[in-house]
Amino acid sequence: MALHSKMQDPWTSSSQQDLEEDTLSSRIQAIRQQLGARLLILGHHYQQEKAIQYADLRGDSILLARQAVQNRTAQYIVFLGVRFMAETADIVTSPNQAVVLPDPQAGCMMADMASGHQVRECWSMIESRFNQQFIPVTYVNSSADVKAFCGETGGLTCTSSSAEKAFRWVLDQGKRVLFLPDEHLGRNTGARVGIKLDEMAIWDRNRHQLLGSANPKLILWNGYCPIHEQFTADNAKQLRQRHSGIGVMVHPECPHSTITEADVSGSTETIIKHIQDSSPGSAWGIGTETNLVKRLAQHHPDKTIVSLNEEVGPCPDMMKTAPWKLLWCLEGLVKGEIRNQVRVKPEIAKWAxxxxxxxxxxGC
Ligand code: SF4
Incomplete structure (x- = not known):
């Protein structure tokens, strides 16, 4: 049967949202069986439990993109995550594989803080003022268009665990770094490679101004993750007062003062591994997305695992992927319709x- 692709809003057309959990689950499982190896469901670690339970594979965004590349038999890749992750999967997979995002509104507040247009505007100022001394590096948590900008201008993408390598690659060429879109990850990485705080400048995306050092080695785009930004150094100090001996582990999207106060900082995969390897009876306050923190606590009952700040809620974009939206997309596939396919324009995909x-x- 020839498939056709549709970008639809399930809210207006679906009865799946009224289904009982058991019915939803059995219908999803039946379609998974029916489609077999033609379907691959990828779940990001920040995804809520009631959705990620249907994932064939779990991981962070780049690990999942790698899984999608390696799996050539899957015709449909359903991403239980947010838009930039699905875009990356579409960019790296073959043209005969379709990437589906169950909720087309699941974006990322940080990625949305840098558009291709804004970044190009900033770049023309940098080029004219600093005479081609900069190379752009973008965190993978960015739009396909921002990745394409980096590809076109001699730059590259990086993950939170490979940002340091990417910075060194730029600095070893005698160049300077424009880092997009996460100010905190950029500052934390800059400090790790020996750039002093007063050698950094900030590009204010709203005022179109460069603030800070007049001759910077590193320019930071002033985007941020509103979830990770809420974990503070004070949270760490207060938690240690309440729980004697507790360790503090945070993601590098947290502010620099939080990283300085923490015992461990690292990517999502690093945090998971560190908890797996830590001794029974150990206690950890973790500063990252709460769906992951809750899951770690459930999977490691021999350890005390709490959120570094219990008042921080889950990522609202991740929470948009409800199981009934997954079912709605899967039922479309069975009927010959690819619903909510994510397709990056060929010219953007080429440079990204x-x-x-x-x-x-x-080697990042
Ligand atoms: S947790 Fe932050 S970086 Fe991750 S998807 Fe949500 S807003 Fe984006």
Whole structure:
């Protein structure tokens, strides 16, 4: 049967949202069986439990994109995550594989803080003022268009665990870094590679101004993750007062003062591994997305695992992927309709692929 693709809003057309949990579950499982190896469901670690339970594979965004590349038999890749992750999967998979995002509104507040247009505007100021001394590096948590900008201008993408390598690659060429879109990850990485705080400048995306050092080695785009930004150094100090001996582990999207106060900082995969390897009876306050923290606590009952700040809620974009939306997309596939397919325009995909490939070539 020939498939056709539709970008639809399930809210207006679906009865799946009224289904009982058991019915939803059995219908999803039946379609998974029916489609077999033609279907691959990928779940990001920040995804809520009631959705991620249907994932064939779990991981962070880049690990999942790698899984999608390696799996050539899957015709449909359903991403239980947010838009930039699905875009990355579409960019790196083959043209005969379709990537589906169950809720087309599941974006990322940080990625949305840098559009391709804004970044190009900033770049023309940098080029005219600093005479081609900068190379752009974008965190993978960015739109396909921002990745394409980096590919076109000699830059690359990086993950939170490979940002340091990407910075060194730029600095070893005698160049300076424009880092997009996460100010905190950029500052934390800059400090790790020996750039002093007063050698950094901030590009204020709203005022179109460069603030801070007049001759910076690192320019930070002033985007941020509203979830990770809420974990503070004070949270760490207060938690240690309440729980004697507790360790503090945070994601590098947290502010620099939080990282300085923490015992461990690292990517999502690093945090998971660190908890797996820590001794029974150990106690941890974790500063990252709460769906992951809750899951870690459930999976490691021999350890005390709490959120560094219990008042921080889950990522609202991740929470948009409800199981009934997954079912709605899966039922479309069975009927011959690809609902909510994510397709990056070929010209953007071409340059974004260049930036991603450079990251892999550099060994990031
Ligand atoms: S947790 Fe932050 S970076 Fe991750 S998807 Fe949500 S807003 Fe984006």
């Amino acid at each position: 692929r260049v930036a991603i490939q450079r990251m892999l070539d550099v």
